[in-house]
Amino acid sequence: MRRTAWILIGFGVLLLVLAALLRFVVAPAATKLPSDTDTTTTYSGKGSVLNVAALQSGDVANALARDIPVTLDRHVYVSDSDGDTAIVHDDGTLKAGSASSQNNHTYAVDRTTMTETAPINGVQVEQHQGLTVTMPVDPQPTTDIYTYWDSVTRQAVPVTYIGTEDRAGRETYHYRATASGALADSALQQQLPASLPRTLAPRLLALLPTQTQQQLAPLVAALPPQVPLAYTATSTYDVWADAKLGAPLDTKINRSVVANVILGNTVLPLLPxxxxxxxxxQASVADAASRADDAALKLDWIELWGPIVLLVLGLALIVVGLLVGRRPPEPPVDAPTARVDAGSPAAT
Incomplete structure (x- = not known):
């Protein structure tokens, strides 16, 4: 077989190997949570916020700011990764008027399933179960497959599939998770009073719903000097996850933390x-969709188009090499016979 044929076949085989490596080695790695993940998302809406300083000073009238504009900045980033494990930070800053509060969480996350895993390199993380910051690649449009970790009540709750919807030109799966229970987030607990002076009770009654006032009014005289409080929280999360990548393109959060008065074995809701x-x-939605477009195009080339192109070129080179190798060699060209003139010395 000719040397040219071996060269063509060799390059063809090399392209086939590269196609296999791209599809079965590089592609699975590309579907993992990137180790350089670093995104900031901004939320806005309305809220009611307790002014603890005003409440403790007796300024009940200004103790609760109701229906004021609020914003939430959410910074999600990976600080460390090793193999299939990533250390993910989910830092939130809530701003209401001139007040702001932070609530930060750190998780050890499996970079493929996006669920809990063992921490790495001695990093201190929050124990959790289920999803935290994103869905896995190629999420399933169905209910009761996934659970979501609610850091406020520290429990994993089921995720419900709502439907398929468009966000910024991309197909998304709309999921919803609702959690309700005792407040268990230590950062939030530290921002709220553990008890209130009994002397504030008469003034607080005016802020309460009529039914609560009727329940508490007869009990005010029997309250202890410091009235212990217990807090419950209810949160609903709506997430529109990219149908291909699983990345959240849009999110809505509705949360309420309620103070409850503890009277013996009875817990009475006081006020949110x-x-x-x-x-x-919308700017955050558009930014997330743009990142998803770029990531999806890159993934398509790694998973599909790149391997196909390499496969076709490799097979073509092998076929050409075999054809060149099977072609019979051309016969050698005979050297021309020298002409001898009759008058030359050789003719005598």
Whole structure:
């Protein structure tokens, strides 16, 4: 077989190997949570926020700001990764008027399933179960497959599939998760009073719903000097996840934290001390969709078009090489016979 044929076949085989590596080695790695993930999302809406300083000073009239504009900045980033594990930070800053509060969480996340895994490199993380910051690649449009970790009540709750919807020109799956229970987030707990002086009770009654006033009014005289409070929280999360990548393109959060009075074995709801209803800004939605477009195009080339192109070129080179190798060699060209003139010395 000719040397040219071997060269063509060799390059063809090399392209086939590269196609296999791209599809079965590089592609699976490309579907993992990127180690350089770093996004900031802005939410805006309305909320009610407790002014703890005003409440404790007796300024009941200004203790609760109701239906004021609020914003939430959410910074999600990966600080470390090793193999299939990533250390993911989910830092939130809530701004209401001149007040702001932070609520930060750190998780060890499996970069493929996006659920909990063991931490790496001695990093301290929050124990959790289920999803936290994103869905996995190629999420399933169905209910009761996924669970979502509610950091406020520290429980995993089921995720419900609502339907398929468009966001910024991309197909998304709309999911919803609702969590309700005792407040268990230590950062939020530290921002709220553990008890209130009994002397504030008469003035607080005016802020309460009529039914609560009727329940508490006869009990005010029997309250202890410091009235213990317990907090419950209810949160509803709506997420529009990219149908291909699983990345959240739009999110809505509705949360309410309620203070409850503990009287013996009876817990009476007092008033909401934190209520937010925020939706992701359109600029953040457009930015997320743009990143998804770029990532989806890159993934398509890695998973599909790149391997196909390499496969076709590799097979073509092998076929050409075999054809060149099977072609019979051309016969050698005979050297021309020298002409001898009759008058030359050789003719005598």
């Amino acid at each position: 001390v934190l209520a937010v209803d925020v939706t992701e800004d």
